[in-house]
Amino acid sequence: MADVARTWALLQRIAARLTEIRIDNGFRTEVGTAVALEPAQHSDESLVGLTLAALGIQRDTNQPHGRHRVLQALAEATLPVTLADAQLRSHDIAADIEDALDAWIPLPHALPVQVEDIVFLDRPEGLPVVAVQVALTIRYRR
Numbered sequence: 133m134a135d136v137a138r139t140w141a142l143l144q145r146i147a148a149r150l151t152e153i154r155i156d157n158g159f160r161t162e163v164g165t166a167v168a169l170e171p172a173q174h175s176d177e178s179l180v181g182l183t184l185a186a187l188g189i190q191r192d193t194n195q196p197h198g199r200h201r202v203l204q205a206l207a208e209a210t211l212p213v214t215l216a217d218a219q220l221r222s223h224d225i226a227a228d229i230e231d232a233l234d235a236w237i238p239l240p241h242a243l244p245v246q247v248e249d250i251v252f253l254d255r256p257e258g259l260p261v262v263a264v265q266v267a268l269t270i271r272y273r274r
Contacts, residue, residue, distance in 0.1 A: 161226040199274035242272040
């Protein structure tokens with residue numbers, strides 16, 4: 133049986149790293165307790181959830197020859213709007229994700245995960261949540 137695809141292995145390692153986001157590990161939030169790899173809503177909108185999903189794979193234009201690729205991913209956290217400090221906590225979660233991935237290398241033959249953009253959304257599509265989306269890129273060699 134063939135090994136799991138390198139891109140899936142990268143996502144699994146990043147998800148495992150994000151589970152370390154806990155106050156007892158020096159972070160601001162406990163978002164690491166609710167990390168999912170499938171792009172589905174968490175079962176309970178009254179809880180904080182973090183979903184990591186792949187957006188696409190491209191050839192690395194900085195390395196036009198060979199087997200270099202760029203995996204684009206999105207870490208999206210949702211918080212219930214009923215929290216009195218939902219906006220503050222969304223900023224804390226974004227900072228925690230960035231801190232957890234700063235200069236961290238997920239697999240051999242990969243470069244550190246890069247945080248590209250952070251977007252804050254208030255009640256996206258009318259949902260009773262505040263969301264923070266952290267766009268990531270991971271450069272790796274096939």
